[in-house]
Amino acid sequence: MTINVLFVCLGNICRSPMAEAVFQQLVNDAGLSSQFRIDSAGTGSWHVGEKAHPGTRKILAEHNIAYNGRARQVTAQDLADPKTYIITMDRSNSNDLRRQFGQHANQYRLLDFSSQQAETDVPDPYYTNNFEYVYQLVKDGCEGLLKTIREREGL
Numbered sequence: 705m706t707i708n709v710l711f712v713c714l715g716n717i718c719r720s721p722m723a724e725a726v727f728q729q730l731v732n733d734a735g736l737s738s739q740f741r742i743d744s745a746g747t748g749s750w751h752v753g754e755k756a757h758p759g760t761r762k763i764l765a766e767h768n769i770a771y772n773g774r775a776r777q778v779t780a781q782d783l784a785d786p787k788t789y790i791i792t793m794d795r796s797n798s799n800d801l802r803r804q805f806g807q808h809a810n811q812y813r814l815l816d817f818s819s820q821q822a823e824t825d826v827p828d829p830y831y832t833n834n835f836e837y838v839y840q841l842v843k844d845g846c847e848g849l850l851k852t853i854r855e856r857e858g859l
C-alpha cells in the first residue's frame with residue numbers, strides 16, 4: 705500500500721516545496737521511500753511551471769536536501785482519495801481548499817504535528833524572507849508528521 709502525502713501552500717514555490725523535500729529526505733533516511741508518494745501543489749496558479757523560490761533552493765542546498773520540482777496548482781484529483789494526507793502550511797490554505805473542493809477527511813496543518821507551540825501557521829517567507837526560520841518549523845512539523853503516519857499506518 706502506498707501512502708500519499710500532498711503538501712499545499714499558496715504559490716507552491718516557497719513553503720510546500722520545502723516541506724515536500726524535507727519530508728522526502730526523512731522518509732528516505734528511514735528506509736521507507738518505497739511506501740510513500742510525496743508531492744506538493746499550490747492553491748494559486750501564479751507560479752505554475754516555475755522552479756522553487758531561490759530562498760527555498762538555497763536553504764535546501766545548505767541542508768544537503770535535493771529538490772527539482774516545478775510549481776503546479778492543486779486539482780480535484782489530488783483530493784479525490786480520502787486517505788491521502790493533505791498537509792497545508794497555514795489556515796488560509798486550509799480554508800481555500802475547503803472552499804474549492806469541500807471537506808477532506810485527512811487534511812491537517814503541518815504545525816498540528818509540531819513540537820513547538822509558538823506558531824500554528826508556517827509564516828510565508830515570500831513576504832518575510834526568513835527561510836531559515838521557516839525551514840526549522842517545516843523540519844519540526846515534518847518529523848512529527850512522519851512519526852504520526854508511522855504510528856497510524858503501522859510502519
Ligand code: 4NP
Nearest residue numbers: 713714715716717718719830
Ligand atoms: P508559498 O509563498 O505559498 O510559500 O509558495 C508564496 C509565493 C508566491 C506568492 C505568495 C506566497 N504570490 O503571491 O505570488
